[in-house]
Amino acid sequence: MPTGYNTPMEMLVRKLDSCAQLEQAERATILNLPHAVRNLPARHDIAGFGDRPTQCCLVLQGWVSRYAALSEGGRQIQSFYVAGDMPDLQSLHLHRMDHHLATLTPCTIAFIGHEELRQVTKHYPGLAAALWRDTLIDAAHFRERITSLGRRQALGRVAHIFCELYLRQRAVGLASGSSCPLAPKQAELADALGLTSVHLNRVLRTLRMRGLVTLSGGILTIENWDELAALAEFDPTFLHQANDAASAEETAEHA
Amino acid sequence: MPTGYNTPMEMLVRKLDSCAQLEQAERATILNLPHAVRNLPARHDIAGFGDRPTQCCLVLQGWVSRYAALSEGGRQIQSFYVAGDMPDLQSLHLHRMDHHLATLTPCTIAFIGHEELRQVTKHYPGLAAALWRDTLIDAAHFRERITSLGRRQALGRVAHIFCELYLRQRAVGLASGSSCPLAPKQAELADALGLTSVHLNRVLRTLRMRGLVTLSGGILTIENWDELAALAEFDPTFLHQANDAASAEETAEHA
DNA sequence: CGGTGCTTTGACATCGCTCAACGACGGTGG
DNA sequence: CCACCGTCGTTGAGCGATGTCAAAGCACCG
Numbered sequence: 223m224p225t226g227y228n229t230p231m232e233m234l235v236r237k238l239d240s241c242a243q244l245e246q247a248e249r250a251t252i253l254n255l256p257h258a259v260r261n262l263p264a265r266h267d268i269a270g271f272g273d274r275p276t277q278c279c280l281v282l283q284g285w286v287s288r289y290a291a292l293s294e295g296g297r298q299i300q301s302f303y304v305a306g307d308m309p310d311l312q313s314l315h316l317h318r319m320d321h322h323l324a325t326l327t328p329c330t331i332a333f334i335g336h337e338e339l340r341q342v343t344k345h346y347p348g349l350a351a352a353l354w355r356d357t358l359i360d361a362a363h364f365r366e367r368i369t370s371l372g373r374r375q376a377l378g379r380v381a382h383i384f385c386e387l388y389l390r391q392r393a394v395g396l397a398s399g400s401s402c403p404l405a406p407k408q409a410e411l412a413d414a415l416g417l418t419s420v421h422l423n424r425v426l427r428t429l430r431m432r433g434l435v436t437l438s439g440g441i442l443t444i445e446n447w448d449e450l451a452a453l454a455e456f457d458p459t460f461l462h463q464a465n466d467a468a469s470a471e472e473t474a475e476h477a
Numbered sequence: 478m479p480t481g482y483n484t485p486m487e488m489l490v491r492k493l494d495s496c497a498q499l500e501q502a503e504r505a506t507i508l509n510l511p512h513a514v515r516n517l518p519a520r521h522d523i524a525g526f527g528d529r530p531t532q533c534c535l536v537l538q539g540w541v542s543r544y545a546a547l548s549e550g551g552r553q554i555q556s557f558y559v560a561g562d563m564p565d566l567q568s569l570h571l572h573r574m575d576h577h578l579a580t581l582t583p584c585t586i587a588f589i590g591h592e593e594l595r596q597v598t599k600h601y602p603g604l605a606a607a608l609w610r611d612t613l614i615d616a617a618h619f620r621e622r623i624t625s626l627g628r629r630q631a632l633g634r635v636a637h638i639f640c641e642l643y644l645r646q647r648a649v650g651l652a653s654g655s656s657c658p659l660a661p662k663q664a665e666l667a668d669a670l671g672l673t674s675v676h677l678n679r680v681l682r683t684l685r686m687r688g689l690v691t692l693s694g695g696i697l698t699i700e701n702w703d704e705l706a707a708l709a710e711f712d713p714t715f716l717h718q719a720n721d722a723a724s725a726e727e728t729a730e731h732a
Numbered sequence: 733c734g735g736t737g738c739t740t741t742g743a744c745a746t747c748g749c750t751c752a753a754c755g756a757c758g759g760t761g762g
Numbered sequence: 763c764c765a766c767c768g769t770c771g772t773t774g775a776g777c778g779a780t781g782t783c784a785a786a787g788c789a790c791c792g
Contacts, residue, residue, distance in 0.1 A: 242570075272714070290624040293710055298624040312617075315497075315610040320617055320715040344602040351598070354609045355570040361612065362567075362575055364619035365555045369545040371626035372553040372671030376748070408771065416627030421748050423772060455548055459527070460575040631780070662738065676780055678740060 230282055230332040231255055237306050237394075238352040241464050248346050255342065257334045268310070268323040268331070275313040277333045281305050284329030285405040289413070290321050299414035301363055302326070302387065302406060306394045311357050314339055327405045359462045366460040371416045374455070379415045380425045381454035384435055386461070388444055393463050404442035485537055485587040486510055492561050492649075493607040496719050503604050506597055512589045523565070523578040523586070530568040532588045536560050539584030540660040544668070545576050554669035556618055557581070557642065557661060561649045566612050569594055582660045614717045621715045626671045629710070634670045635680045636709035639690055641716070643699055648718050659697035 228236075231253045238244060238252065259282065262268070269275050271291065279286075286303040300321060303309040310323055314336055325331075343350035366386070370379045384404075391402040406414070412422040429435050434450045436443045444450060483491075486508045493499060493507065514537065517523070524530050526546065534541075541558040555576060558564040565578055569591055580586075598605035621641070625634045639659075646657040661669070667677040684690050689705045691698045699705060 288620075290620070290628075292624070292628055296628050298627040300620045300623050312613045315606060316613050316617065316717055318714060318717070320712075320717070321620060343606070347599040347602070347605065350602065350605055350609070351570060354605070354612070357609070357613060357616065358567045358571050361616035361619060362571065364616060364623060365543075365545070365576060367623050368555050368619060368626060369547070369553040371623060372669075373545075373547055373551050407769090414627075418749055419771085420750080420773090424748090427772085457575075459573060462571055462573070462575070664738080673781055674739085675741090675782080679780095682740085 229253075230257060230259060230280060233282065233306055234280055234308075234332075237308075238349070238356070240393075241462070242348065242352040242355055244352065245348060248349050248352075251342055251346060251349065255334055256338055257332045259330065259332050262325050262329045262331060264325055264327050264329075266325045266329075268325065269313070269319050270322050271319055273319045274317050275310060275319065275336070277335045278308055278311050278314060278339060279323075280332040280334065281307050281309065282330040282332055284331075285326040286323065286329060286331075287326045287406070287410065287414075288321055288323050297413055298416070299406075299410060301360070301367070302414065304391055304394065304396060308353075308356060311353060312360070314343075314353075326410065362460045362462055367414075376415070376417055376421060376425050377428060378454050379417070380411070380422065380429065381434070381450050382456055383411070383415060384442060384444065385447075385451055385454055385456040385458075388442065389458060389461055389463070393461075400445070400447070401441055401443040403440055404437060405440055484508075485512060485514060485535060488537065488561055489535055489563075489587075492563075493604070493611070495648075496717070497603065497607040497610055499607065500603060503601050503607075506601060506604065510589055510597065511593055512587045514585065514587050517580050517584045517586060519580055519582050519584075521580045521584075523580065524568070524574050525577050526574055528574045529572050530565060530574065530591070532590045533563055533566050533569060533594060534578075535587040535589065536562050536564065537585040537587055539586075540581040541578065541584060541586075542581050542661070542665065542669075543576055543578050552668055553671070554661075554665060556615070556622070557669065559646055559649065559651060563608075563611060566608060566615075569598075569608075581665065617715045617717055622669075631670070631672055631676060631680050632683060633709050634672070635666070635677065635684065636689070636705050637711055638666070638670060639697060639699065640702075640706055640709055640711040640713075643697065644713060644716055644718070648716075655700070655702070656696055656698040658695055659692060660695055 235244065235249050235252050239249070268279060268286065281303050283305055286307070286309050287299050288301045288303070288309055289297050289299045291297050313319065343353060363386070370382050374382060387404060388397060388402050391397045396402055408422050408426070409419040412419040415422065417425070426437055432449070434444070434446050434453070436445065450456075490499065490504050490507050494504070523534060523541065536558050538560055541562070541564050542554050543556045543558070543564055544552050544554045546552050568574065598608060618641070625637050629637060642659060643652060643657050646652045651657055663677050663681070664674040667674040670677065672680070681692055687704070689699070689701050689708070691700065705711075
């Protein structure tokens with residue numbers, strides 16, 4: 223199930239369909255949603271703090287990050303998004319941005335107007351529920367990040383995000399075997415994990431030396447899923463993936 | 478606007494009405510929602526990891542916490558809830574709990590069946606949007622906690638959560654002047670902030686000595702809002718309160 | 733009057749940060 | 763083709779914020 227060559231709205235249908243079974247009319251409605259596709263360069267702001275967006279975006283290709291900017295140049299990356307994700311769906315009902323949304327890599331992104339989406343959710347409760355659910359899964363990711371930042375040490379935090387990003391990408395066909403892309407640089411990973419890039423680098427060395435993962439050239443390879451997941455105390459429940467992620471673990475394991 | 482003596486569903490109406498203006502029919506629908514009110518003791522589990530709840534709960538009185546349990550008895554409190562909050566609204570579309578929900582203090586809680594809520598959201602898109610929005614604000618709180626845990630030092634973290642809990646309670650009429658209840662014990666606050674209760678205690682002493690806040694007998698008093706907010710780099714945008722929280726700051730300031 | 737739970741404090745250990753430098757690599761222009 | 767430069771990754775030494783362990787104080791309550 224490789225991504226990239228379907229039409230944007232086919233991608234959205236597949237995403238929404240994966241958990242909440244859509245009816246035929248609902249599927250057709252999504253496929254007919256008007257939208258604009260744009261290519262954006264890396265490090266480009268999609269929406270900033272205080273903005274009042276009038277459209278939502280669907281990532282077709284590339285990596286997007288959500289972050290809060292603090293004084294003194296500090297920043298906290300709150301989440302990463304990949305193809306198939308709708309990072310600012312929340313702007314549909316939260317009108318003022320309380321954070322920033324920016325591309326990490328060059329991206330292809332589809333924009334869908336709020337007005338059109340609201341009409342859709344008004345007439346198709348099933349679609350409203352599916353989109354709602356998507357934002358709830360986003361929130362589940364946030365909660366797990368809170369747990370990581372609050373109670374896991376650096377080693378466990380890094381291991382945990384690797385498990386998460388691998389499984390999430392695998393679910394949309396972006397992983398191959400026990401490897402998947404990992405676009406964020408070390409500094410960006412550090413900003414997501416509440417660490418310094420220096421310390422993150424040392425943690426990566428440890429993981430490499432223990433034979434758990436290798437990260438090189440933007441490719442993450444999981445060498446030993448079981449140990450990595452154990453180190454992270456990783457439980458895939460929070461991902462709320464339909465297939466329960468069990469099969470994914472096996473795939474990585476046998477690579 | 479004190480809470481406690483309205484009927485449960487009046488409380489819910491007020492909550493939903495505060496941002497998304499409800500129509501008369503929608504208001505009436507909520508008021509007629511069947512529900513059960515129960516009193517629960519402190520430290521009582523409302524729903525646990527792995528459960529599949531069949532109802533949502535509305536806090537009428539008391540404090541509720543959402544937490545993740547880690548191995549070795551460690552736990553991370555992801556959020557606190559007070560009167561007017563619906564902590565597990567997400568279970569409406571996320572069927573399997575990925576965390577625990579428990580009372581912190583003795584609580585009065587109204588339970589509303591999923592089936593009834595789903596019917597309501599199906600027939601009243603405006604109510605669906607209002608409830609959806611509520612879960613999105615919950616998510617905004619999570620994001621801010623991520624930022625706190627990832628990039629603020631202990632002092633700023635504690636200051637930040639005090640600002641948040643004060644404003645949230647003020648918004649539902651639970652604060653008086655520059656004071657508000659603060660039910661969590663030091664150990665529980667520490668579990669929410671990724672700290673040790675020992676260290677939290679030292680931070681509290683510092684805040685007290687600097688004349689910023691006092692915390693005693695379950696009452697939080699903010700002595701100097703401006704300095705506290707500055708220390709926390711607190712920006713109320715993430716609360717998404719209708720009144721923009723500006724007036725609230727003034728209240729605390731003049732106390 | 734003696735629990736029991738919560739808070740407070742001290743001494744010491746450790747994890748992760750800071751500062752500083754160097755290395756690897758790819759692009760770009762002379 | 764090579765010298766240069768920017769970005770990213772890597773490493774070392776020292777320090778600071780926070781955790782750990784242990785014990786004592788304190789309030790409430792039976």
